[in-house]
Amino acid sequence: MRWGVLLAGGSGTRFWPLSTPSHPKQLLPLAGTQSTAEAAVARLDGLIPRERLLVVTGAALAPRLAEALRIPPENMLVEPRAASTGPALIWASCEAARRDPDAEVLSMHADWSIADEGAFRTTATLALDAARTHDRLVTVGMVPSRPETGYGYIVPGAPLDDSARNVARFQEKPDAATALDLMAAGALWNSGLFAWTVTRLLAEVAQHTPEVAPHLTLLDEGRVEDFFAALTPVSIDVGVLERSRRVAVVRGAFTWDDIGTWEALTRVRPKDPSGNVVAGPGFAHESSDCILWSSGDPIITSQVQDLIVVHANGRILVMPRERSADIKKLLDTLPPELRDLQ
């Protein structure tokens, strides 16, 4: 049967001061009125029932997520520590296999904004079918809309059928020139939407992932803490997909955004005629291409461009839009009494 795995970790820093450890971005209505985590679950309606959806997250976040998503407690997989996507997805796949040895898994992140739900379900179904039919680990590739240097790229290889192709190679976070070349050559963004049968995933892990594979017996014994203590953190991309020869790609036919920074709101939120995104009380006077986000007091900007201004959780942040990826560096510098939020 089909199982879903929702990766819902995150330290809550990218959207500081709006996001906090107990309220990270997947619980915020960044793209609309629904949080991205709620939207991710709703998107699976008709494809995967809630009782076959496993949510991998951290302790700080688990109670709030379980409540928001109405997920059965036994389906909340609480990581004792963050160890990248490899252990999380391998653990969740083992858990699916324990309950259903013939399980197919569709894995995704809780912080995506996806515009066309129907196209998402069509793509997900194609990916799950390709995983079973071709006995491959299947990744969904998105057609790039810009030469993004923050993503991984997939170079497709030989066709397997009308919708699936082998993967020739992966290219993680290219420089700008390489990103342009990759776009021109038809490479796709690695979205993080994956499909596989648990049988195939665990076979590939056993063969290729020494960081995790030797410790899987601990999981069989129910020793989750020991498993996480023993393993070496590794991403699913580096630890499995880039090493395996049984990887295929299906092209995603929907609009996808991982809303990785404040900047991303300009892609998923409506803009005024001057290109400003104003969420919450605010007024952008003779200002252009700004993001005003207030869950507190009204924000008034005048005669400024390309700024992010946020009021949330008792903090006001002002920074250039194009530097929104630097928030972690800023937080490393901030005095703790200004930085730390509940």
Add this chain to the structure above:
Amino acid sequence: MRWGVLLAGGSGTRFWPLSTPSHPKQLLPLAGTQSTAEAAVARLDGLIPRERLLVVTGAALAPRLAEALRIPPENMLVEPRAASTGPALIWASCEAARRDPDAEVLSMHADWSIADEGAFRTTATLALDAARTHDRLVTVGMVPSRPETGYGYIVPGAPLDDSARNVARFQEKPDAATALDLMAAGALWNSGLFAWTVTRLLAEVAQHTPEVAPHLTLLDEGRVEDFFAALTPVSIDVGVLERSRRVAVVRGAFTWDDIGTWEALTRVRPKDPSGNVVAGPGFAHESSDCILWSSGDPIITSQVQDLIVVHANGRILVMPRERSADIKKLLDTLPPELRDLQ
């Protein structure tokens, strides 16, 4: 005897959203821990006692000012409407004359920042003495530190004694090139610090100020409302000083700032090594030449320059420092529910 007149009007817009109609800038501790109005009164210690200090202001502000400044109620002159500086100073001079026909008046604004109190008192004494000795209306001129286009300039003429000279002419708000020429020619800023005997002032008004002079009998009858209704608003500079031939100038030997805009805080407040003024909780990270003012939540800026960021009275304002003179235009544009503060 010496009397003081403190002009303490103001609509409370220049420092929006910190300043409000009931709490305009002269009641804010803009330059330090004391409000400029309190500092103005304290500065007169030993020169003019509080019981001979008249405060001209509006109804919205009078109670708060009387309390903050501990001024006797009979010394609060509440204008029924704002009518520029001419009627205010003429009224206050008449009031001083009524109580003391031989009064000398020193008039000043409540929103000044003055660094050297001793030098201020020395200058004020020189101005009062010159007013009496030479029977002149005396204005104190400040040596310009920049070609400011927002001020009026005084071109000094023939000397009257070691410290006082006649005024050759006034030049109101010159363009930038003219301001440079005026600076080079030794012109002084018209500070608004004036000294005169009430006898001389009222004689000059009778001769030169048809906007106000014919209505002074209403004041004699105690009909203040009728006086303000009948007169035509005019500044003391245009209505009296520029028309009179009995005007002298004394050079001010102190540092003076009228703190007319947010920008002015960079002149009267300490700056960090990157030129930022941070008042209240805040942190300027890789930012330079910014003004962060919070009487609310901490303000964090990152990688921005030359911005004003304010959190006060439930509003957040972000604008370029060099546009701080445009706040009135901004307020004209803002929806009332965002603009209006208590």
